[in-house]
Amino acid sequence: xxxxxxxxxxxxxxxxxxxxxxxxxxxxxxxxxxxxxxxxxxxxxxxxxxxxxxxxxxxxxxxxxxxxxxxxxxxxxxxxxxxxxxxxxxxxxxxxxxxxxxxxxxxxxxxxxxxxxxxxxxxxxxxxxxxxxxxxxxxxxxxxxxxxxxxxxxxxxxxxxxxxxxxxxxxxxxxxxxxxxxxxxxxxxxxxxxxxxxxxxxxxxxxxxxxxxxxxxxxxxxx
Numbered sequence: 001x002x003x004x005x006x007x008x009x010x011x012x013x014x015x016x017x018x019x020x021x022x023x024x025x026x027x028x029x030x031x032x033x034x035x036x037x038x039x040x041x042x043x044x045x046x047x048x049x050x051x052x053x054x055x056x057x058x059x060x061x062x063x064x065x066x067x068x069x070x071x072x073x074x075x076x077x078x079x080x081x082x083x084x085x086x087x088x089x090x091x092x093x094x095x096x097x098x099x100x101x102x103x104x105x106x107x108x109x110x111x112x113x114x115x116x117x118x119x120x121x122x123x124x125x126x127x128x129x130x131x132x133x134x135x136x137x138x139x140x141x142x143x144x145x146x147x148x149x150x151x152x153x154x155x156x157x158x159x160x161x162x163x164x165x166x167x168x169x170x171x172x173x174x175x176x177x178x179x180x181x182x183x184x185x186x187x188x189x190x191x192x193x194x195x196x197x198x199x200x201x202x203x204x205x206x207x208x209x210x211x212x213x214x215x216x217x218x219x220x221x222x223x
Contacts, residue, residue: 039118045125048075120151138178151215
């Protein structure tokens with residue numbers, strides 16, 4: 001899945017993954033991560049999500065990463081924000097007080113971009129990627145975030161043959177395989193949400209299980 005795929009999805013307005021409302025799991029479980037309110041947090045493949053505004057309202061400094069310039073521009077326009085736009089290496093940086101979006105390829109992010117981050121909220125990033133890309137994604141994520149960084153991860157599980165992703169089905173076994181080397185993995189929430197999401201049942205999905213995980217760094221991370 002190339003970068004052009006996501007650029008085109010935004011151009012064609014094929015953005016069913018976007019949620020206008022603030023994610024309920026973020027509100028329910030983020031406080032339990034114990035991340036100080038003044039610490040910096042990272043939102044990968046953030047689109048134009050209002051979740052970033054919620055995190056900023058809690059006192060966090062927020063850094064988002066998004067590939068599509070359309071999504072980044074719409075985030076600021078729709079929220080009536082006037083950012084300063086600068087170039088930062090491979091990324092165009094859109095920034096207001098305490099909130100910055102780096103427009104560009106996630107895989108070009110470096111540890112220096114995410115310095116001082118204490119938390120990650122991944123609602124639609126891991127599940128946006130096909131199986132062959134997910135190991136590289138998880139490996140790169142763990143290489144660029146500080147070792148003490150805690151994560152809140154939201155996934156979906158369904159019979160992959162019933163629908164062509166994205167979003168893709170990512171089972172718990174895979175989550176644990178991807179992150180167990182450096183993290184303690186706690187399942188916080190599990191529910192079949194197919195009845196609440198008719199657009200998925202209309203595509204032939206029989207069951208859609210949403211899961212939420214907390215990823216806590218091990219005391220002695222292994223490189």
